[in-house]
Amino acid sequence: MKSAILQTATRYLLPILLLFSVFLLLRGHYYPGGGFVGGLVASIAFVLHSFANGTKATMKILRYKPLSLIPIGLGTAACSVIFPLAFGLPAMTGLWLEEPIPVIGMIGTAIFFDLGVYLVVIGVVLTILFTIALEE
Amino acid sequence: MLFTVLTGLIISCLLIPFGNIIKTKWSILLPLIPVILFLYYLLQIPAITLGTNVLQHVSWVPSLGVNLDFKLDGLSLLFALLITGIGTGIFFYARTYLRGHPYFDRFFAYLLLFMSAMLGVVLSNNILSLFVFWELTSISSFFLIGFNNDNKDSRNSAITALSITGLGGFFLLAGLILMGNITGTYIISDLVTQREILINHQMYPVVIGLMFIGAFTKSAQFPFHFWLPGAMKAPTPVSAYLHSATMVKAGIYLLARFTPALGNTEYWNTTLMIVGGFTMLMAAIHALFRTDLKAILAYSTIAALGMLTFLLGMGTKEAIIAASVFILVHALYKATLFMVTGVIDHETHTRDITKLSGLGKVLKPVFIAALLAALSSAGLPSTFGFIGKDLIYEATLHYQQNWQIWLTAIAVATNIGLVAAGFIVGIKPFVGPLPEEYSKIQLPPFSMWIPPLILAILSIVFGIFPSITGDYFSHQVANAIAGVETNLHLKIWHGFNTVLILSLSTLAVGTLVYLFNKPSSIKLAKIESANKISAQYVITGIGKQFAVFAKWYTDIFHNGYLRSYHFKIILAAELLLGYKLWISGPIYINFEDLTPLSWYEVGIVAILLGALYIIVTTKSRLTSVVSTSVIGYAICLLFVFYSAPDLAMTQFTIDTLTTVLFVLVLYKLPPFINLTTRWVLVRDAILALGFGAILALIALRILYEPNTTEIADFYGENAYLLAKGKNVVNVILVDFRGIDTMFETVVLAISALGVYSLIRLRLKSSEKE
Numbered sequence: 001m002k003s004a005i006l007q008t009a010t011r012y013l014l015p016i017l018l019l020f021s022v023f024l025l026l027r028g029h030y031y032p033g034g035g036f037v038g039g040l041v042a043s044i045a046f047v048l049h050s051f052a053n054g055t056k057a058t059m060k061i062l063r064y065k066p067l068s069l070i071p072i073g074l075g076t077a078a079c080s081v082i083f084p085l086a087f088g089l090p091a092m093t094g095l096w097l098e099e100p101i102p103v104i105g106m107i108g109t110a111i112f113f114d115l116g117v118y119l120v121v122i123g124v125v126l127t128i129l130f131t132i133a134l135e136e
Numbered sequence: 137m138l139f140t141v142l143t144g145l146i147i148s149c150l151l152i153p154f155g156n157i158i159k160t161k162w163s164i165l166l167p168l169i170p171v172i173l174f175l176y177y178l179l180q181i182p183a184i185t186l187g188t189n190v191l192q193h194v195s196w197v198p199s200l201g202v203n204l205d206f207k208l209d210g211l212s213l214l215f216a217l218l219i220t221g222i223g224t225g226i227f228f229y230a231r232t233y234l235r236g237h238p239y240f241d242r243f244f245a246y247l248l249l250f251m252s253a254m255l256g257v258v259l260s261n262n263i264l265s266l267f268v269f270w271e272l273t274s275i276s277s278f279f280l281i282g283f284n285n286d287n288k289d290s291r292n293s294a295i296t297a298l299s300i301t302g303l304g305g306f307f308l309l310a311g312l313i314l315m316g317n318i319t320g321t322y323i324i325s326d327l328v329t330q331r332e333i334l335i336n337h338q339m340y341p342v343v344i345g346l347m348f349i350g351a352f353t354k355s356a357q358f359p360f361h362f363w364l365p366g367a368m369k370a371p372t373p374v375s376a377y378l379h380s381a382t383m384v385k386a387g388i389y390l391l392a393r394f395t396p397a398l399g400n401t402e403y404w405n406t407t408l409m410i411v412g413g414f415t416m417l418m419a420a421i422h423a424l425f426r427t428d429l430k431a432i433l434a435y436s437t438i439a440a441l442g443m444l445t446f447l448l449g450m451g452t453k454e455a456i457i458a459a460s461v462f463i464l465v466h467a468l469y470k471a472t473l474f475m476v477t478g479v480i481d482h483e484t485h486t487r488d489i490t491k492l493s494g495l496g497k498v499l500k501p502v503f504i505a506a507l508l509a510a511l512s513s514a515g516l517p518s519t520f521g522f523i524g525k526d527l528i529y530e531a532t533l534h535y536q537q538n539w540q541i542w543l544t545a546i547a548v549a550t551n552i553g554l555v556a557a558g559f560i561v562g563i564k565p566f567v568g569p570l571p572e573e574y575s576k577i578q579l580p581p582f583s584m585w586i587p588p589l590i591l592a593i594l595s596i597v598f599g600i601f602p603s604i605t606g607d608y609f610s611h612q613v614a615n616a617i618a619g620v621e622t623n624l625h626l627k628i629w630h631g632f633n634t635v636l637i638l639s640l641s642t643l644a645v646g647t648l649v650y651l652f653n654k655p656s657s658i659k660l661a662k663i664e665s666a667n668k669i670s671a672q673y674v675i676t677g678i679g680k681q682f683a684v685f686a687k688w689y690t691d692i693f694h695n696g697y698l699r700s701y702h703f704k705i706i707l708a709a710e711l712l713l714g715y716k717l718w719i720s721g722p723i724y725i726n727f728e729d730l731t732p733l734s735w736y737e738v739g740i741v742a743i744l745l746g747a748l749y750i751i752v753t754t755k756s757r758l759t760s761v762v763s764t765s766v767i768g769y770a771i772c773l774l775f776v777f778y779s780a781p782d783l784a785m786t787q788f789t790i791d792t793l794t795t796v797l798f799v800l801v802l803y804k805l806p807p808f809i810n811l812t813t814r815w816v817l818v819r820d821a822i823l824a825l826g827f828g829a830i831l832a833l834i835a836l837r838i839l840y841e842p843n844t845t846e847i848a849d850f851y852g853e854n855a856y857l858l859a860k861g862k863n864v865v866n867v868i869l870v871d872f873r874g875i876d877t878m879f880e881t882v883v884l885a886i887s888a889l890g891v892y893s894l895i896r897l898r899l900k901s902s903e904k905e
Contacts, residue, residue: 024785029861032781034869040789047796067892070885077878094859094871106860110870113877117870120881124888125793131895132800 006052017045025118026105035114039121046126055133066130069123077116080109137192137206137259140173140216141269144252148245155241166244167227170251174220177213184213185608187615189325191261205323207261210612214463215258215382215389217609222381222471223251225587229475230373232583233482243283243371250276254382258389261324263312270308270354270390273383274301280374281367293366299679300363304353308390311346314339327397328619335401344398347390348407355387355441358415359671364438368430372478375430380437380470385463388444392459396619400451408449413546416442420553425663427655429477429487429561433470436513436557439550440466447531448617450543454534457624458527460613464605465512465524468595472509473561475588476502480565482584483577489560489655494570498577501585503566508592510562512599514555514643519599522639523626525551529635548642555646556653563650602626703820706827713830723837736777744770755810757802765795782865 021042028034050058059065084093096108147169151158158166183190190208208216230247234240253276256269275298282294316322318337319330327334334340351357356364367379378384391399391408398404416439423435440462447459479502480495481487496503512521528551532543579585598605606626614622693704747766754760768791775784851864851872861867869877 028863028866029870030863032785032863032865034782034863034866036869037782037785037789040786040793044789044792047793067888070888074881074885077881081874081878096860108860110859110861110867110874113870113874114866117877117881120885124884127888128891129793129797129800131892132797135804135895 003052010049010052014045014049017048018042021045021118025114026111028114029106029110035117036121038114039118040125042118042122043125043129046122047129050130050133055130059130062126066123066126069119070127073116073119073121073123075116076119077113080112080116083109083112137190137208138194138204140176140220141206141252141256141259143169143173144248144255148248148252151241151245151248155245158244159240163231163240163244166231167224169248170220170223170227173251173255174217174224177216177220180208180213181608184208184210184612187612203262204265205261206259207325208259209616210609210614211389211392211460211616212258213609214460214613215385216255218385218464218467219251219254219258219382222377222467222591225471225475225591226373226377228583229376229478229587230371232581233373233478234371239283243280246276246279246283247374247377250280250378250383254386257386263316263322263324263327266324267305267309267312270350270386271302271305273378273386274298274305274354277301277367277378277383280378281370283371283374284369287369290369293363293369296676297363297367300353300360300675304350304360307346307353308350311343311350314343314346318343324393324397327394331397334398340398340401341403344404344407347394347398348411351387351390352411352445353387354390355384355445356415356438357387357411357442357445358418359675361415361419361438362670362672362675365431365434368428368434372430372474372481375433376471376474376478380433380474381467384437384441385444385467388441388448388459388463391445391448392617395448395451395456395617399448405449405451408445409543410449412442412445412447412449413543414442415439416446416550417546417553418442420550420557422663423553423557424560424649424653425655425659427489427657427660429480429489429492429565430474432489432557432561432655433473433477436554437466437470439554439557440470443528443547443550446547447528450531450535452531452535453614453618453620453622454527455531456618457610457614457622458524458531460617460624461527461605461610461626462524463613464598464610465520465595468591468598469509469512469521469558472505472588472591472595473513473558475584475591476506476509477561479580479584479588482580484574489564490657491571492565493568494566495574495577496566497570498574499566499579499585501579501589505585505588505592506562506566508596509588510558512592512595513558513562514646515551515639516643517639518596518628520595520602522599523602523628525639525642526635529638533634533638544638548638551642552646552649555643556649559647559650560655600628602628703823706823710823710826710830713834714826717830717833717837720837723833724840725836729839737774740770740773755808757805757808758799761795761798761802764798765791768794782863 021038023038024033024041025035025038026033028038046058046062049061084090084095087095089095094108094110096106100106180190192204192206194204194206227244227247230243234243237243250273253269253272257266257273260266260269278294278298281297282291284290315327315334318339319327319333321327321330334343337343353360353363364379364384368375370379419435419438419442423432423439426432426435444459444462444466447455447462449455477487479499480492483499484492484495486492508519512519515521515525528547529544532547533540535543603626606624610626611622611624614624744767747763747770750763751760751767754763768787772784772788772791775781775787851868855861855864855867859867859871861871
């Protein structure tokens with residue numbers, strides 16, 4: 001399925017889609033979006049790339065196995081869950097910074113939880129698809 | 137006390153990384169653990185003698201009422217001393233017995249685990265923690281019985297023992313929880329104060345019935361006794377420790393512990409006396425026909441356990457005194473005999489009583505230990521066994537009129553069997569001519585014969601000076617079981633009376649039985665031909681039927697075909713939902729209330745139907761997958777129109793990825809051949825139409841349900857106030873119900889790992905079957 005048009009297009013689409021997925025992730029708390037959809041969009045970006053250039057090429061630009069994103073994501077989410085314990089609050093209490101940060105907006109534990117979901121979703125989708133695609 | 141329970145657990149975990157170190161000369165550290173614990177409990181004796189109880193409370197899961205409450209009274213102390221004291225001997229003994237064994241470290245890890253669990257059982261003052269430790273003893277026993285894991289018999293015996301004791305544990309748990317529900321407390325010492333409520337409650341027979349099953353399975357009472365002879369596949373130190381002195385007495389401990397709270401009712405006494413009496417008599421007879429030393433000991437252990445159950449069942453003050461002394465008597469001589477058997481097995485590599493003789497010439501100290509233990513088991517005056525036997529006869533003779541003769545007769549018959557069994561094991565291998573092949577045998581290292589010798593000597597010392605044990609703790613043991621003052625005072629001489637005559641005639645008849653009954657393989661074969669009507673045959677038969685049923689059930693419901701799972705799940709959902717719809721009454725559809733159809737809704741439905749038609753009729757997999765995704769996108773559009781952008785977005789991306797996944801998998805499949813018969817097509821069509829119809833009806837029904845918006849209002853109002861988010865859906869996901877999301881994420885991760893490992897799994901050729 002080598003197509004010059006698709007290959008050229010993905011060169012631009014990959015970063016744009018990834019940026020869009022981060023955008024979805026960050027706006028999730030106020031507008032439609034969130035970690036799950038964001039993660040799916042990011043995975044689609046990579047899937048599109050793999051369709052155009054072959055799965056091996058996509059693995060190369062990923063550098064690390066998508067499987068390794070799963071523990072990182074789970075760890076991030078788990079940390080945001082137990083983080084409030086350090087302040088003597090029950091687990092999962094939402095903690096927020098007083099002032100919003102430029103571009104990103106309000107920062108709180110929920111954002112990190114969503115980030116964890118985002119990473120796990122990318123890891124899961126790419127692991128499943130690439131394992132099947134690479135199977136001989 | 138907590139530390140004594142935790143020490144073994146922690147060290148047994150430490151043996152995983154440091155196993156290789158402990159296989160070297162550092163193994164001498166292992167026996168020091170029970171030594172320290174034994175000394176700790178010896179130091180508790182003065183406090184217990186005065187009648188005080190030592191209590192310790194550690195919060196664990198307070199919200200569920202599960203706390204680590206420990207209580208040390210006379211009964212607990214007796215068991216703690218047995219566990220650590222005999223444990224000390226066993227640890228020294230096993231260190232030599234298993235020297236150089238490749239699983240040396242593993243063995244001691246299991247043994248330490250067991251020791252901790254057993255201490256936990258006897259010290260727990262909370263019934264739930266008692267149960268946890270109880271199960272832990274079953275599990276560690278499983279590993280120890282199956283220790284020679286390359287032997288099929290060992291593995292089978294281990295599984296039998298685990299199934300039986302595990303089954304009992306299951307019933308016990310039900311009984312304990314029921315008891316907790318009736319009284320509202322899980323603290324054992326509080327249960328005693330609620331005795332009246334318990335024994336008058338209508339569930340009382342159920343509670344004790346469940347507890348009895350737990351106790352009988354653990355303590356090898358009829359009809360669950362047969363796992364114990366099988367458990368003799370374990371290395372001999374294990375048999376000596378778990379299956380004679382400690383673990384099998386856990387059931388007795390349980391009965392004794394709950395006697396003050398539940399005991400001395402008609403149900404309680406009759407059941408225990410019948411079961412205990414039958415077990416002890418049957419096992420005592422069985423013991424006489426065995427030719428394997430360990431099998432003889434196994435059956436005589438069952439008989440002794442039956443005796444203890446029987447005594448607890450009688451429930452009189454005298455019977456309880458007898459039981460509290462007999463526990464110690466039996467532990468001392470039986471552990472000795474087991475260790476002696478271990479030495480014989482270790483040196484001659486046989487345990488067949490018909491082949492062994494004359495070993496007394498080459499294994500003199502072992503013979504002395506065996507002889508003393510056999511005499512104590514026989515109840516020769518001036519041994520501890522004599523005192524135990526006296527107390528038993530006193531208890532039976534002073535029971536209610538009408539019954540005393542029968543009870544005494546059973547006790548005497550059992551004891552005759554025990555006398556003969558003790559002699560067969562303790563004397564027969566050592567006397568007579570020494571066969572040529574055994575003449576080269578040398579005495580094993582002293583760590584293998586000192587422990588049994590010490591225990592045997594204790595049997596004599598306690599026999600000559602019974603007040604040592606009687607005044608210092610047997611008294612408090614009996615008090616703990618009876619729940620009242622028992623005035624126990626042991627004496628060596630009671631004067632000439634019926635008890636003494638019975639005792640001496642038991643000894644005489646037992647000796648005669650020993651002299652004239654020669655166990656042989658022919659007799660053994662005769663006994664075993666009756667196995668078809670034995671409890672073992674029946675219970676293992678039921679077990680096999682379970683396996684057959686499980687296989688049948690699995691074949692039907694888990695046959696591995698995805699289509700069959702789908703079919704069953706949807707059918708079950710249809711039946712349940714259909715039933716619910718049916719009983720909820722007719723549905724009224726008010727068409728005037730519905731909003732008018734718009735042209736784009738009609739358009740979407742048309743696309744849906746078109747795609748559906750293609751899926752059903754196409755001959756190409758790819759086309760049907762693409763059509764499925766068309767349906768998905770059409771539903772996405774519906775979500776957009778009905779203002780659910782979050783759902784639409786997720787559905788859209790998921791749909792895309794699913795199609796990609798499908799294409800990847802289908803790409804590898806062989807060409808499409810239609811193997812489905814017409815009948816199956818019709819069946820599936822009916823199922824599918826039915827499911828669609830039911831869901832549509834439910835959707836219509838929901839329209840006419842009263843519109844409650846409480847939950848929606850709560851989230852709408854609080855999303856920004858509490859969680860600082862304006863997107864309520866997302867706030868619910870990451871904050872209000874964040875734990876759900878967390879675990880859903882974990883599920884996702886697990887499924888990815890599953891796919892990854894299933895596809896990447898490359899078995900070595902040796903692992904393929």
